[in-house]
Amino acid sequence: DAMVIQNPRYQVTQFGKPVTLSCSQTLNHNVMYWYQQKSSQAPKLLFHYYDKDFNNEADTPDNFQSRRPNTSFCFLDIRSPGLGDAAMYLCATSRDPRDRLNEQFFGPGTRLTVL
């Protein structure tokens, strides 16, 4: 089955210790997104890649970076995690962001704990 895979599902890191979250997709979609969802909050878009073009949301902290080495993989790097970065991180893909529906396909998420 074509899908969006996130590894690991649970990640524990220490305050200030860099951490990388991984996302891969078998859908061959052009766009990959990273969302942050804190408890009982709405998923919040951090950034997305349209092919190799990186698009950062205006209010995404500099502490968050992303890499997309190829179509299938996308990484979220948190350079110096703070306690406020503890959240569920959702990866999603879509075929074409110019498509009006722009249906997004989500992975199961990685829950990040910062100690």
Added chain:
Amino acid sequence: DQQVKQNSPSLSVQEGRISILNCDYTNSMFDYFLWYKKYPAEGPTFLISISSIKDKNEDGRFTVFLNKSAKHLSLHIVPSQPGDSAVYFCAASAANSGAGSYQLTFGKGTKLSVIP
């Protein structure tokens, strides 16, 4: 400032009855609305959508109603089934938002419990 609001964190409904999930928005530029459904330990999955040129869209047991003047939409599930128990997210997008693409703004979600 939340542009998409789901004011009911949770809703309980008896099996077979109607479930009505509500969503309000503040951005008048939003012209496409979507509902996503999320089971525990899974990512959200697309359920149904509606364009602002319509006021109703139906897909099986699921119907979405849009009231543009009130900036309000609702998702009706009839009849509700225990398998419908999940968190439902309302999302909206605006034409020409961000580099010619359509990004989604989500609400906080409503947890629906359908009681057998």
